[in-house]
Amino acid sequence: MDKTMEDLQREMEAAANALDFEEARRLRDQINLLRGGADAADAAGADTSGLVRQRPGAMGLGTSRQRPVPPPEWKPPPKPDLMTTGSSSRKRK
Numbered sequence: 555m556d557k558t559m560e561d562l563q564r565e566m567e568a569a570a571n572a573l574d575f576e577e578a579r580r581l582r583d584q585i586n587l588l589r590g591g592a593d594a595a596d597a598a599g600a601d602t603s604g605l606v607r608q609r610p611g612a613m614g615l616g617t618s619r620q621r622p623v624p625p626p627e628w629k630p631p632p633k634p635d636l637m638t639t640g641s642s643s644r645k646r647k
Contacts, residue, residue: 557594559585559588559589562581562584562585562588563585565581566578566581566582566585569581
């Protein structure tokens with residue numbers, strides 16, 4: 555692979571301008587691999603389809619945890635009535 559980082563950057567921008575976002579994503583991932591220290595042959599042949607970016611604001615320890623998703627038929631329990639919470643039908647002595 556004799557393409558430089560600038561060539562890959564130009565190709566990525568051209569693909570994005572042509573609305574070919576899959577190609578732009580593949581080129582972006584190649585550029586990131588090259589910046590990370592991979593050699594050109596490994597970066598060209600790498601399968602980056604499974605790479606995902608971290609969500610904005612999700613930084614730090616424990617943020618890579620999966621968030622629980624309730625089943626589709628689940629309904630949250632009703633909220634308590636604040637006018638009757640804490641009162642009982644018995645009289646206190």
